[in-house]
Amino acid sequence: MITIKTNSEAELMRYAGRITARALNEVSKHIKPGITTLELNKIAEDTIRSNGCIPAFLNYNGYPASICTSINEQVIHGIPSARKLKEGDILSIDCGAIYKGYYGDAANTYPVGKISAEAQRLIDVTRQSLHEAMVYAREGCRLGDISNAVQSYAETNGFSVVRDFVGHGIGTKMHEDPSVPNYGTAGRGILLRENMTLAVEPMINMGTYEVQVLDDEWTAVTLDEKYSAHYEHTLLIKKDGCEILTIDD
Ligand code: MF3
Ligand code: CO
Helix, strand or coil: CCCCCCHHHHHHHHHHHHHHHHHHHHHHCCCCCCCEHHHHHHHHHHHHHHCCCEECCCCHHHCCCCEEEEECCEEECCCCCCCECCCCCEEEEEEEEEECCEEEEEEEEEECCCCCHHHHHHHHHHHHHHHHHHCCCECCCEHHHHHHHHHHHHHHCCCEECCCCCEEECCCCCCEEEEECCCCCCCCCCECCCCCEEEECCEEECCCCCEEECCCCCCEEECCCCCEEECEEEEEEECCCEEECCCCC
């Protein structure tokens, strides 16, 4: 069932989204060679809690941390650890916060020190694929318009779109209907309506789109071990466009 939020629900999601973005921003200031992903996790958790929210990922289906830290060929759900970042890595951070029962969910991919031109292009194309999709996140468009926008932009730029994981509706649960694939056909799928809330999250690979989950039962990696990037925003559908909820002005 797809829920339409009231304006007061949207206001709670706006705050959850703002704090999610704030946590990502705080973490990003500390990304450099030598820091561990567990240290980054603590910065995120402290930011979320000190702003009156609860980390959305912690204990979600048994997940052991407040952020996901996915390095290089890791696509999503990398678990923070004592691993130190090194120059040339790319790091995807996914973060979520709950405020008064409402969820925010966002992700960004960051360079660690100096990275290759191709890795930077992967990051830029993935970020832009989300922005291409956001053009269609408005009343009267269809879900397939969003999916197709991500896929067309990524594939036109020579990269591939992960199939096994998708975006989602979001609200009083992190994952609500509908699923939001990053591949699909324009003009198909449900009609978007004002005050739907969607987490759109392209996961884009340099090589094959195929992924597998490691023995830790969380970390998804590319089959060919080429790099992957991930961006995500929680969006509020409006009549003439969308409001990005996971932003901290
Ligand atoms: N952004 C991720 C998602 O939409 C967050 C879930 S990760 C988990 O599925 F650790 F919480 F499971
Ligand atoms: Co999500």
